[in-house]
Amino acid sequence: MLLCTGFVVAVAFGTAFTVVYNESRVETSGQHEFANPVAIPPVVEPRRGADGRDHVDLRLQTGTTEFLRGKQTRTWGVNGSYLGPTIRVRKGQHVSIHVTNDLPESSSLHWHGMRLPAVMDGGPYQEIEPGETWNPHWEVKQPAATLWYHPHPHGRTAEHVYRGVSGMLLVDDDISDALELPDDYGVDDIPLIIQDKAFTDDGQLDFNGRGMGPGSTGILGDTVLVNGTHDPHLEVTRTVTRLRVLNGSPARIYDLGFDDDRPFAVIASDSGLLPAPVERTRLRLSPGERVELLVTMEPGETSILRSHPTDLGGGFPADRFAGADDTLDILQLRAKTTLEPNPAAPRTLSAEEPLTAPADARVRRFELSGTAFINGESMDMGRIDEVVAAGATEIWEVRGAGLPHNFHIHDVAFRILTIDGREPPAWQAGRKDTVFIPAGSTVRLVVRFGTDVDPATPYMYHCHLLYHEDSGMMGQFVIVEPGQESSTPRRLDTGGVHDGRGGHGAGHDGHG
Template sequence: MKALVGMLAGVLLLCGAGSAVGVRVWTSAVVDTRGKVDFVNRLAVPPLAQSRIDERGRRVFDLRAQPGRRDFGRGGPTPTWGYNGDYLGPTLRAKRGEEVLVNVANGIGEPTSVHWHGMHLPAAMDGGPHQMVAPGATWSPHWRVDQPAATLWYHPHPHGETEQHVYRGLAGMFILDDDESARLDLPRRYGVDDIPLIVQDRAFESDGRFDDGTGELGGIGILGDTLLVNGTVAPYLDVPGERVRLRLLNGSNARTYDFGLADNRSFALVGTDGGLLTAPHQTRRIRLSPGERAEIVVSMRPAERVTLRSYPPESGLDFFNRRFTGGSDTFDVLQLRAAGTLQPSPEVPTRLAPIERLDPASATTTRRFDLAGRDINGRRMDLGRIDAVVTRDSTEIWEINKVDGTPHSFHVHDVQFQVLSVAGREPPPELRGWKDTILLEARRPVRIIARFADYADPDMPYMFHCHLLRHEDQGMMGQFVVVEPGQRPGRPPAAGAGHAGHG
């Protein structure tokens, strides 16, 4: 209620300062690009990252965070950051069972980090705010990939600076493969019929620079009026076959999308954050908050053109909060252009991947997390404080509640969880697979279950936080350690250079 009153007061204040200003602010709060995008640019597909096998049999990747410039056609070249290029980064790809090592070099002139979002790995390799990489330094995390085939991603996670680092362009996909998924008749030719789509909204100054001052009224951070897909404005994709697999990543800082096709046709949802579903789910919409992923398969007809669109997402917000946080916006995202003669594609399999259901009766602990303002359970992030202690190889239930009128999501590092219920009811089909990030709605508590296996470290924590990046930066984050049975938690390492406090 406080948020609604504050929002209303702000609008009335603007109107009182000048009716023309108030009307302009009110009307400009909604973006609608339906039918207004000329899809004139071929979609850029991030290259697969080169790798090599070292003397220990590890697959080695090299990433360098570096400054660059890119012309997005918005008034002049835009200063950007990227990995191994001017904007975004290459797609890393590895197979279950492989040992990987990533050399992360920092060339941007200020401390940063790289978090492997969705990856199960030791806390010291996680790339959170305790694994900062100093300017000019190289960090070389390594771990064994031991989780199902999935579409993951990587991005910076410096405490207090994540919003700006991601907004400037530091992000990329990390695709995992396994033997089970390789046997399925799903489109799998990377860049041909298996397409990564990193969807981001950006705002631009008149000289082409990114505008990072938008979205203040909504209190959620930067909201842009221009969509980039893999860094491409107004993109189109040539589709050579009867079916195309789109790996959707909401790489935006704050915006939630509700993806569908402009002609309202259905598509097959085959995977979510942590991997494939047990069976495809035929649907017309898939809602993704920042950080969430979905794999969909779209069927095409010869010579047709169809637009991937984001519709106003249902978020349970009141009228004012919805309007000023992007909840009323519509975007034309990408045009799919089918060839005149399409290559045959198999039907989507009726069975995909088995998912072992975690038994709530096996849970040893139930925790509750209330999100409000910029706090979780009434506290803001403290890098020196451990908020939860989890025993290795235990199963826990977490109940997450959003108790204010502002959009929030919830992301847990290291584990993939299963959703037990939403508002006391069985989760919808799109939430029945493995997840690591989930959008929250007021008065609709989400119960999740996760098993914290393999890795214990009493001193090095993992994070849980809202994945609206400004909220995260402002302190809506906590940390937990995984310990051996009977072991006491230690002390997190001292905050590294580049950490910011909260006002």
């Protein structure tokens, strides 16, 4: 239900002007029947090639999907009409992905959270023309984690994600296998891709809906889908269920908890397992962030996963524009009358040492301002913003000015040192690749960089509110041999890549 309460008259710099602002909030609690079983994305089966690599075939395609009863929505997907399969890989595995683009325009596929060479990253430099196939390949060198994949064409990422091109990418390893965690995929180990949508009256995706005003964080929908399912429920068959939760929305920030305030155990964040489970009743998840939760239920119980109103730091009207006052029912958990027992969370999860920085670590500072700027500059694909030595550990300070933002760095895992000078809560103290930044706040990160040297192919860092990213709130860094930082060129020849505004050329690394 959409509640509307008027408009605001704003005055700035002594000049009166009127901003017609629909002061609306969305309230869906108590309005769902939870009539539909939540879809579980299939796991794609790799095939072993003569080259010793495990090959996966993905096809970006168009189609139609029935989200709302009796209405067919035009959508995009991967190996289907909406969303894509779950890709499951192991540490030490050599993977080779064949991505064919059957969409009507160029796109790309970025492996969000994966650490790999820049030419395999799937960012703006690896766009795939219609009819072409791109073949990135790499060795998985990181610990078990819940990652995801999504398009990353410069200037069009929000639209492509909103249309449906996304999926889960799960990494397994021997350490996680040895823990007594729920691991029966689709039974007690459940991927949850949470996305909000706005629909037109005839059931099509609305790209100009609520949220797209001055100071916008992006499109906000009043309908929440889980794995592409509207009005979903999950049948719980075991005493403890593992939920791998991804905020796959372009703009919405969720404040997650259950309607009965039941506690849950947080066992992992973006880049892997926490040192130990952390009990919570609420947590905030911004676009691109992931968490793994263990939820315990008794036979016959029901509980609703809900997004609650929250403070995003922007005050009025910025928080209202960002959907902070909304209450959204997301998914009902329905426990059967008889449940199979499985173990509670182990006391210890990961023995990996926390990331630390040397006393002389380089400090870089970034300010995210408006909807399109980092340190006062908008994205320029011909400009290298930062040059980093291979294997370096640095301190990055990131401030969000005026609006809520978040921040994602490609090819790294980082640890949050402080948020406005204070240590983060324990559930945010693990390794991450994306962090929420309340309006006016500063986060201090210790960042460990990879060793794949390529001075000619950048990685990205950017706000993962995708409207901001597309508008230009993105920068580029390259990894070079230690000692080569000052001699590395700061301009690139971008004649062979899209600029997000229609211009492009042919050919890019990794095509097969």
